[in-house]
Amino acid sequence: MSARGGRARKARPVLHQRRTTLLHAGWVVLGCAAVLCVIGLHCIELARGGAAGGQGTGLAATTMRQAAFGGLGLLAALAVSLPHYRVLIPLRWLILAGVVGLLVFVLVPVVPDSLVTPRNGARRWINLGPVDFQPSELAKIAYVIATAAYLRYRSNYRTLAGLIPPGIIAFVPMGLILVEPDLGTALLFIPALVAMLVAAGARLAHLIGAASLGLVFAAGVIAVSLVFAQRGEYPVLRAYQVDRIRAVVDRARGEQGHDEGRGFQGLQAMTLIGAGGVDGHPTARSAALVKYSSLPEGHNDMIFAVVVNRFGMVGAAGVIGLYLAMFGASMLVAAACKDPFGRLLVVGLASMTFTQVVINIGMNVGLLPITGMTLPFVSYGGSSLVAGFIGVGLICSVAMRRPPYLWRHSFEYDPRDDDEG
Amino acid sequence: MRLSPRTIIPSMFHRRLWLLFLGAGGAGAVLAGQSYRLTVAQGERHLAAAEARLVSERWTPTQRGMILDRKGRVLARDEASYDIRVRYRVITEEWAYSEAARRARREHRDAWPTLDRAQRDALVQRLLPEHQATLRAMWADLAQALGLSAEELEQRKSAVRRDVARMAMTVWDRWLEARREEVNREQEVTLEDVQRPLREHQESHPIAQGVAEEVGHRVRRLVEKYPGLEIAPSGRRAYPFETMEVEVDRASFPSPLRAPPPGAPVQAVKVEGVATHIIGWERGLAAEDIARRPRVDPKTGVVDRGHYQPRDRVGARGIEGSHEDTLRGQRGRVTTHRDTGEEQVVEHVPGGDVRLTVDVALQARVQALMDPSVGLAAVQPWHHPAVTPAGQPTPLADGTPLFGAAVVLEIDSGEILAMASTPSFTRDRLQEDAEEIYSNPVEAAWVNKALSKPYPPGSIIKPLVLVSAVSSGAHALGSAVECTGHFLPNRPDRFRCWVFKQFGTTHTGLLGRSLLAPEALAVSCNIYFYTLASRLGVEKVVEWYKAFGIGSGFGLGLDDEYRGVVGEPPPGERLSQSHAILMGIGQGPVAYTPLHAADIYATLARGGLRLMPRVVKSAPPRASDLHLDTGALDAALEGLRQSVQEDFGTGHTLRFPDGTREPIFTDRPGLSVYGKTGTAEAPDILDRDPSDPDAVRVLREGDHSWFVVMVGKKGGPPRFVISVVMEYAGSGGRVSGPIANQIIGALVAEGYL
Structure with missing residues (x-):
């Protein structure tokens, strides 16, 4: 129920008027994000402060920047949540086109290096003076908006052919991000699409079939790569990618031959995680363990290892629990929403975030190959953090809108309409 | 009513949300499960691995044991010595520029941010000569302290720069390859992208190694005065009796050799390489050494404190080689806790000493007598008839050096008092002239002929x-x-x-x-x-x-x-x-x-x-x-x-071409001598020209000359055996006999008889 003046409203109900509420599950999402962000700040300080040798007073510059981006993210969330989310519907193609434009921009070779500085050979960042901006982070949100809008009043996704257009929408930004190259981020688009299709009511048999096909294809690519790698050839995946896959395969088979080389990063992360034990270590000790573990990207992709080293199994369960709570609360927001666009928007954003979490933690604990991907809200990274909070803002925007009393039956696929049952 | 998801949750959308949430929950459970496995089930192992990284081990060098002669004289010992090292940036003189830049920034701290590049550079350039002068003074002082000329020092500096540059190029090339493998666009990656400084660019490099204590003392004063100069202790093997001066008394020599050189009643002979064949030397580390004594035994996991590390020296040949494990000793270990800075020190254990039965003074005397310059081991006119009979090998020219071996054995104990093989050589010559020592077929210097x-x-x-x-x-x-x-x-x-x-x-x-x-x-x-x-x-x-x-x-x-x-x-x-x-x-x-x-x-x-x-x-x-x-x-x-x-x-008589004769063994009061000559047929040493198989030059032909002597007090049993072989010295006792006679004299001189 509305938090303010419910009685007054009851007295003079405006049946078609749009209503807002402050009592909604979006707060849980925001709260989880904020707590994760604080954990992230603590661990970034631990990883970076330790790296700086603990000298000097005050926080490491990295931590300060991350805190500033956190504040900026909250402001962005607020700004995004205030307008009604439905304004996005008419803007969806504009937004998508803008983001695609940015993605193309980073790839255009004539763009000067001062604006797009390749790092480690990858062109992912636009240089905006003091901050760098990564368009692929925005692309994730734009893509969810566009797909949600596309799927909102349709039911042709019940047919196999109907699955193709959303696939094409996904393919454009995905392809561009793949070229950057950023395989990890590109891979996030598929689970988000699948989740939105599931929520929209696509046939599970189709999705499972498509997913199986995808898995078979991926398994084929990996198998072929592994076989060719034996001969020193890398026709599909690159050598370092094959190495990272092989590191996971070997670990699963109980081989520990990767102290150096291809399994190094993953092994250091697993060692740090394991060293956390049940309840972790005090800050100074944990900082020392992290500093001398030679863990690369300790403040970034591998921050989960730092979190668990600091807080132990308790911290691991807590962080995973927070993400689950965040996802669950998002599902509640979706459930409370009657508008199909709002529903799919929330499902898409939450799924994309959660998929990223699963992949990131999965590679930290050694279940998945290493790929460059941040842990949302925790890892260091301005674009990632702000984009994450924009997503939270959008979810809140959906959450705080109550449907007008006179709202038609929420659109959803009803199997009773379908002769196939 | 049948209970099914459809009846409990009528809305398909809500059912699908549950499905998604359960999927997420499942994924979360898997991740939590793996985290549990790592932290709780395998926690201790991982903690041990992580803690091991907090600790760094530094091994300190061993001190090699001594080799002593039978009277306790030190034939080989480790001496304190020092390595003089200089930081790479000082060697390249980059240091002068960066130091000038640092000072310029400090002196103009307030104005610095407002200055443009040219102005900053001007300030730096003004300070630069002063720092360059510091370096020039340092190199001059260092050259003087080390006793090197400026050119020699310059050569050593450029050798370091050359080595580092070569190594950096190799490493950078490898990095470039790896990076190109990793990214899509080859053209985006250039050498500049991977040219990160290597450890070698930060570290110090040796300018002089194994310098003695007094040189180290001189350099230590410079260390306080100049930047980037380091002095590090290092062991150096010293062989104090490697070169000895021996006085040879010619009074009992065969009469044609008896006359001392003009102006000197006794001849002083400098013997180079006393007992080199017995004592041996040191060589650089080989892969087999590391495999033989690894730091950790791969089977038992036991740490060997005597393990080898790069730059270690290993005993080669002789006692140094055969008693390597006795002499080597054990390293010390400094364990540093990197987080707290706490250090635990285990001192090194010096290697054991090896005492020989050899008397180095006697050994030197024997080697001196067998030195061709003394004349006993050189072809003399009375060694061969004036006219070579038909069928006999052509004699070597007078004065040609003769090589061979001699052993002095104490009969009662079986102990070897001296064992000479000529020509011998010093360890320095082995470094400088290895080719000659190893491959001259006539001298065969490196073979212990005894x-x-x-x-x-x-x-x-x-x-x-x-x-x-x-x-x-x-x-x-x-x-x-x-x-x-x-x-x-x-x-x-x-x-x-x-x-x-x-x-x-x-x-x-x-x-x-x-x-x-x-x-x-x-x-x-x-x-x-x-x-x-x-x-x-x-x-x-x-x-x-x-x-x-x-x-x-x-x-x-x-x-x-x-x-x-x-x-x-x-x-x-x-x-x-x-x-x-x-x-x-x-x-x-x-x-x-x-x-x-x-x-x-x-x-x-x-x-x-x-x-x-x-x-x-x-x-x-x-x-x-x-x-x-x-x-x-x-x-x-x-x-x-x-x-x-x-x-x-x-074995009694030495005959001279003029018909005169004298006994080989001069009369020594109170001594009894027993002995036997011998002639051993020997293969010719030929010098084959590889390009022309027919062109064969005979370098040596004829027989080896043996003499074995036993000597003791008159009326008592023999106490010492002396065996002498002189290669290609002809039959009988003409060459070996007088040498054996002089070795008896050496035993007397050293107090054995």
Whole structure:
């Protein structure tokens, strides 16, 4: 129920008027994000402060920047949540086109290096003076908006052919991000699409079939790569990618031959995680363990290892629990929403975030190959953090809108309409 | 109503949300499960691995044990020495620029951000000369402290820069390749992207290594004054007796050599490389060393504190090589806790000392006597007839150096007092002139000729044949043998006596009687010993030779002991009676070393007790009794006495071309000398031209000259055996004899007699 003046409203109900509420599950999402962000700040300080040798007073510059981006993210969330989310519907193609434009921009070779500085050979960042901006982070949100809008009043996704257009929408930004190259981020688009299709009511048999096909294809690519790698050839995946896959395969088979080389990063992360034990270590000790573990990207992709080293199994369960709570609360927001666009928007954003979490933690604990991907809200990274909070803002925007009393039956696929049952 | 998801949750959308949430929950559970596995189930192992990284281990060097001579003189020891190292940035003089830039920034701290690049550069350039001058002064002072010229120092600096540049290029190339593998667009990655400074660019590099304490002291004062200069302790192996000065008294030399050099009653001889063959040297580390003693045993996991690390030196050859594990010692270990800075120190354990039976002063005297400059080991006009008889090898030019070996053995203990092999060499020469030492076929300097080179025994084996034949009952001591000139009545061309070959006569003819044991030995009658050997038979001869140690090593702990061979005829020949006959005079299928010769005489002198020769004091004595006939032993000793002390003995007289003669062994009051000459047939040393197989130059031909002497107090048993072989020095005792005589003098001079 509305938090303010419910009685007054009851007295003079405006049946078609749009209503807002402050009592909604979006707060849980925001709260989880904020707590994760604080954990992230603590661990970034631990990883970076330790790296700086603990000298000097005050926080490491990295931590300060991350805190500033956190504040900026909250402001962005607020700004995004205030307008009604439905304004996005008419803007969806504009937004998508803008983001695609940015993605193309980073790839255009004539763009000067001062604006797009390749790092480690990858062109992912636009240089905006003091901050760098990564368009692929925005692309994730734009893509969810566009797909949600596309799927909102349709039911042709019940047919196999109907699955193709959303696939094409996904393919454009995905392809561009793949070229950057950023395989990890590109891979996030598929689970988000699948989740939105599931929520929209696509046939599970189709999705499972498509997913199986995808898995078979991926398994084929990996198998072929592994076989060719034996001969020193890398026709599909690159050598370092094959190495990272092989590191996971070997670990699963109980081989520990990767102290150096291809399994190094993953092994250091697993060692740090394991060293956390049940309840972790005090800050100074944990900082020392992290500093001398030679863990690369300790403040970034591998921050989960730092979190668990600091807080132990308790911290691991807590962080995973927070993400689950965040996802669950998002599902509640979706459930409370009657508008199909709002529903799919929330499902898409939450799924994309959660998929990223699963992949990131999965590679930290050694279940998945290493790929460059941040842990949302925790890892260091301005674009990632702000984009994450924009997503939270959008979810809140959906959450705080109550449907007008006179709202038609929420659109959803009803199997009773379908002769196939 | 049937309970199903559809009836509980009517909305399909809500059912799908549940599905998604359950999926997420499942994924979360898997991640949490794996986290649990790592943190709780495997936590301890991972914690141990993480904590191990907090600790850094630094191993401190070992201190190698000493090698001492029998009187406790230090033949080899580790000396404190220092490595002088300079930071790379100082070597390249980048330091001057960065230092100037740092000072400029500090002095203009407030204005600095407002200055443009050119203005900043101007400020830096103004300060630069001062820092460059500091470096110039440093290099000048360092050159002076190290005793190097400016050019030498400059060469060492450029050598460091060259090495680092070469190594950096290799590493950067590898990084570039790896990076190109990793990214899509090859053209985006250039060498500049990967040119990160290497550790070598930050570190210091050696400018001088192993400098002595006083140089280190001088440099230490510079370290306080100049930047980037470091001094680090390092071990250096010192061989204090490597080069010794020995006074040679010529009073008892053969008369043509007796005159001392003008103005000096005694000659001072500088002996370079005293006992190098015995002591050995050090070499650089090889991969096998690390594999032999790794830091951690791969099977047991035990840490070996004596393990090898790069830049370690390893004992090579001689005692240094064979007693490596004794001498090496154990490293110290400094364990640093990197988080707290706390250090735990385990001190190193110095290696054990090895004491030799060798007397280095005696060794030096022996080597001095065998120095060609002294004259005993050089071709002299009276070594050969003025006109070479037909069929004889052309003599070497007068003054040509002769090389060989000598062993001095104490009979009672079996201890080797001296073991010389000429030419010897210093360890510095081994560094500078390795090619000459290892490949000159005439000198064969690196071979320990006393121990590692086979020589046919020749006539010095005859006492062994006598004692063996009598002890096994093949020959009665009292039965005389007639010297017939040649052993087979119808074959005057085979198995001849030397006296028949040289003078066409026989010993029986000269003496008017058949020969008995002492006399036969004294005149070295071949027919007598052919007869004894043929009576023994070939198997017995081989058996007796082996009983005296030919064919088995000594286990001295030095490298490449030649074990000796006996009874192994050339390929295609079967061992036959004629081999037995030849072996009766030390020819045929038998070869041994000067140490075998000394050992056999010592066994005879001990009455048949074989005591294994030793060169390391702590080696346990090994003895065995050969059960020899005492009568035969007495006869042999008497024969050896006559050989060198009676006028008719083959080892008694030195004859000169002018017809004069003198005894080889000068009269030494109170001493008894016993001995035997020998001649060993030797293969020619040829110099083949690889491009022209027909062009063969004979470098050496002829026979090796043997002499074995036993010496003791008059009336007492012999106490020392001296065996000498001089290569290509011709037959008889002309060269080896006087050297053996002088070694007796050396034993007297060192107080042994």
